[in-house]
Amino acid sequence: MPSLNSSLRAKLAFTASAVVLSALSGLAHAEESVAAAQVSEVVVTSARTTRSAVALESREIQKILPGASPLKAIQTLPGVLFVTADPWGNNEQNAALFVHGFSTQQLGYTFDGVPLGDQQYGNYNGLSPSRALTSENVSRVVLASGAGALGVASTSNLGGAIETFSRDPSAERGFSVRQTVGSYETTRTFLRADSGDIGGGNSGYISYLHHDAKAWDFDGHQRGDQVNAKFVHQGDRGKLTAYFDWNDKVEPNEDSTAFGNAQTATSTYFPYTRPFLYPDLAACSSTLTNGAPPAFQGNNFSNCFSAAQREDLLGYVKYDYKVASNISWSNQAYYHHNYGRGIVAGPINQAGLPALFAAYFPELVVGSPTSPATLAAISAKFGGTGNEVRTTEYRINRGGLISTVNAEFGDHKIEAGVWWEHNEDAQHRAWYPFAAANNDLSPYDIPKHPLFIQYYAQFFVNDVQLHLQDHWRIRPDLRLEFGFKSSLQNATGKFPINQVNLPTVAVPVHYPSGSITSNKWFLPQAGLLWDATEHEQVFVNAQKNMRQFIPYGAGSGSPWSLGSQAAFDLFKQTVHPETSWNYEIGVRTQRQVDLGFLTAFSGQASAYHVNFKNRLLNIAAYNFINPGASVLANVGGVTTNGVDVAGTLEFGPHFRLYNAISYNKSTYDSDYQTGSATGAITTVRTGGKVVPLTPKWLNKTILSTSWGAFDAQLSADYVGSRYVTHLNDLSVKATTVVGLEAGYRFDVTGSTWLKAARVSANITNLFDRKGVSTAVVTGNSGGYAAFPLAPRMGFVTVAADF
Numbered sequence: 001m002p003s004l005n006s007s008l009r010a011k012l013a014f015t016a017s018a019v020v021l022s023a024l025s026g027l028a029h030a031e032e033s034v035a036a037a038q039v040s041e042v043v044v045t046s047a048r049t050t051r052s053a054v055a056l057e058s059r060e061i062q063k064i065l066p067g068a069s070p071l072k073a074i075q076t077l078p079g080v081l082f083v084t085a086d087p088w089g090n091n092e093q094n095a096a097l098f099v100h101g102f103s104t105q106q107l108g109y110t111f112d113g114v115p116l117g118d119q120q121y122g123n124y125n126g127l128s129p130s131r132a133l134t135s136e137n138v139s140r141v142v143l144a145s146g147a148g149a150l151g152v153a154s155t156s157n158l159g160g161a162i163e164t165f166s167r168d169p170s171a172e173r174g175f176s177v178r179q180t181v182g183s184y185e186t187t188r189t190f191l192r193a194d195s196g197d198i199g200g201g202n203s204g205y206i207s208y209l210h211h212d213a214k215a216w217d218f219d220g221h222q223r224g225d226q227v228n229a230k231f232v233h234q235g236d237r238g239k240l241t242a243y244f245d246w247n248d249k250v251e252p253n254e255d256s257t258a259f260g261n262a263q264t265a266t267s268t269y270f271p272y273t274r275p276f277l278y279p280d281l282a283a284c285s286s287t288l289t290n291g292a293p294p295a296f297q298g299n300n301f302s303n304c305f306s307a308a309q310r311e312d313l314l315g316y317v318k319y320d321y322k323v324a325s326n327i328s329w330s331n332q333a334y335y336h337h338n339y340g341r342g343i344v345a346g347p348i349n350q351a352g353l354p355a356l357f358a359a360y361f362p363e364l365v366v367g368s369p370t371s372p373a374t375l376a377a378i379s380a381k382f383g384g385t386g387n388e389v390r391t392t393e394y395r396i397n398r399g400g401l402i403s404t405v406n407a408e409f410g411d412h413k414i415e416a417g418v419w420w421e422h423n424e425d426a427q428h429r430a431w432y433p434f435a436a437a438n439n440d441l442s443p444y445d446i447p448k449h450p451l452f453i454q455y456y457a458q459f460f461v462n463d464v465q466l467h468l469q470d471h472w473r474i475r476p477d478l479r480l481e482f483g484f485k486s487s488l489q490n491a492t493g494k495f496p497i498n499q500v501n502l503p504t505v506a507v508p509v510h511y512p513s514g515s516i517t518s519n520k521w522f523l524p525q526a527g528l529l530w531d532a533t534e535h536e537q538v539f540v541n542a543q544k545n546m547r548q549f550i551p552y553g554a555g556s557g558s559p560w561s562l563g564s565q566a567a568f569d570l571f572k573q574t575v576h577p578e579t580s581w582n583y584e585i586g587v588r589t590q591r592q593v594d595l596g597f598l599t600a601f602s603g604q605a606s607a608y609h610v611n612f613k614n615r616l617l618n619i620a621a622y623n624f625i626n627p628g629a630s631v632l633a634n635v636g637g638v639t640t641n642g643v644d645v646a647g648t649l650e651f652g653p654h655f656r657l658y659n660a661i662s663y664n665k666s667t668y669d670s671d672y673q674t675g676s677a678t679g680a681i682t683t684v685r686t687g688g689k690v691v692p693l694t695p696k697w698l699n700k701t702i703l704s705t706s707w708g709a710f711d712a713q714l715s716a717d718y719v720g721s722r723y724v725t726h727l728n729d730l731s732v733k734a735t736t737v738v739g740l741e742a743g744y745r746f747d748v749t750g751s752t753w754l755k756a757a758r759v760s761a762n763i764t765n766l767f768d769r770k771g772v773s774t775a776v777v778t779g780n781s782g783g784y785a786a787f788p789l790a791p792r793m794g795f796v797t798v799a800a801d802f
Helices: 003-011 058-064 070-076 281-286 295-300 353-360 372-381 565-574
Strands: 053-057 080-083 096-099 108-111 138-145 160-166 174-182 186-194 202-214 221-234 238-252 257-260 305-324 327-347 387-409 412-423 426-433 452-475 478-497 514-530 536-547 578-595 598-613 616-618 632-634 638-651 655-668 672-674 682-684 697-707 710-719 735-745 756-764 772-777 783-788 793-801
Touching: 053 058, 053 070, 058 070, 058 138, 058 735, 070 080, 070 138, 070 160, 070 697, 070 710, 257 295, 353 372, 353 452, 514 565, 565 632
Parallel strands: 108 160
Antiparallel strands: 053 138, 080 096, 138 160, 174 186, 174 793, 186 202, 202 221, 221 238, 238 305, 257 783, 305 327, 327 387, 387 412, 387 426, 412 452, 426 452, 452 478, 478 514, 514 536, 536 578, 578 598, 598 638, 616 632, 638 655, 655 697, 672 682, 697 710, 710 735, 735 756, 756 793, 772 783
């Protein structure tokens, strides 16, 4: 364990993991107000569940940084690593999330019960929580690490679930304003109007958000607009809820810096940041020679620009019906439409692009695809600047139903549910000319009139999930939960436009079409909860989960990215979905004490063990810009063991110290083999190696204080060193990032129009530390890529409720 945490560990000798301050059920309709004055709760854990479930409330999320995404907020919870190169956690390109060794796409995500997909960048089955719900409208975020509830609607929930919940309309009519300004021209404006109770149990709200912040290392702006609306009708027999979300945002992106053999062998250029050149369009062209970036930069050249453009429509209608005094029935219908693109303007002569262009424009080839004459002709075809514009365009069109029945019979609470979703997603790669005379070419514009479409994939996916469980109170202090779920998927993919190959290509790529049915009917779960004392609970849980295959066109990790129909057919016969067994045991405690300066402590300690089987890996090298043939196969399993120990110490009414310390060791179970065109077999010695990007040690600390109208908190997030190759020959150093927040609540007593007012200030990365935020594995050994930590930034937020 790093010495940095030795003193903190000593303070935790008598405390446990997440803080037990109140049951989650008490938060269901909690409304946050800028008038709150007490030292706030850092973490809330459920006292009713047999699994480790911790939650973060709205006000704590906003204290981290007003507008922080729900995923950014949970980085304060035990066992969670969330890193990104922007302070809000909104940039999806360079965000990475790990929980107990499981990565982003191996977790489950929902919003008010609606599935949010697996959070893949360039998503095919969902959207990020921050695009589904404005941060200021979040009620709470719940993390079930290791084993999400059986009813969580997800096809990727191998290692836990993250559930985000929205605030209900306020009982009183009102209008709220939140205005944030700060470093790098940041402006964030949030407006919300509540109707209050308008009679008949009806109430609603509508909110608008505009966010604009300049990137800290290049001339690009993260821009976004979002509208949320929610209506609630509370009747005698049930509750009707309707929700609507629209968002439209653009996130210009930097590229990761390549290190080791991920960089060109002849280059020694390793910049801390790798920004794009826009709006200096002249530099986009003047730096190129025959359409190639400067040789000394190698793979760390600068593109002209790149960005993620996303627009979503999301809505649901839900009715919670009280059938009888002991039976309730919830039904929810939802719909989500997304259209977006990743856009990059860069040199024509890199990543094998001349050969790709030669396949589509053979008349331009003079001698070879890389001859000066050919490159000049290709450059002229693309506008004469030596650059091209490419987009990967995405469409999601999905709808679904969720139905859950809860019935109580004596000591038994039975829950049964079904989730069904139909999704028609599509992806295509298009190439456009880039000419300096085209003033509409920017990270914020949508290109028009492509020169050619490289591929176009369409998918038709049906998911069904069933679950049944019993909560049996064996005796007043002992409860047993047991049940199972079924995960069923049928996915059909086809390529109306397939990739064209040069005649000279040794192994041509022709993306496959076809259907895959992957059903797992019995995924059991069992747990036990024992009230050992008035203050302590012991819980144990075991659960099996499955991750469905990815229905995505020409994307890494998808069966439809395989380079031939024969490879796809072989995959269907021989490859199995990833599965995991999660085991957990823990204890919760909450006590008031009289030890002078120490007046209360609460916490939770848990240990877990995971058997992860049928790990899927793209064995062949995969080039996202110009995809080639790949092999997707099961390559063994992963064994994970870990401990979370954290808690809160209260020092009278003014001070509270929260600390969470986590240990995780995830190792590959076996080696695997790769082949080559010559028939040679190579063994990759991964057996016993630590899974890259998963640090062994994490530590989170929050020191809070409150004195009347003033409150403040100091937070520290320690991330241990991380291996960045499968063979563990390279690693990145540990980092500790400190944040500071302070706020003041104004006395509005006597005002007839102002209900509450507050001003707060935040400083992120207080000591301006440099280091790696998100790391990217590029191979088995010798190289990796990395994004940097965002520098110190300051923000001021004014909040008022009328």
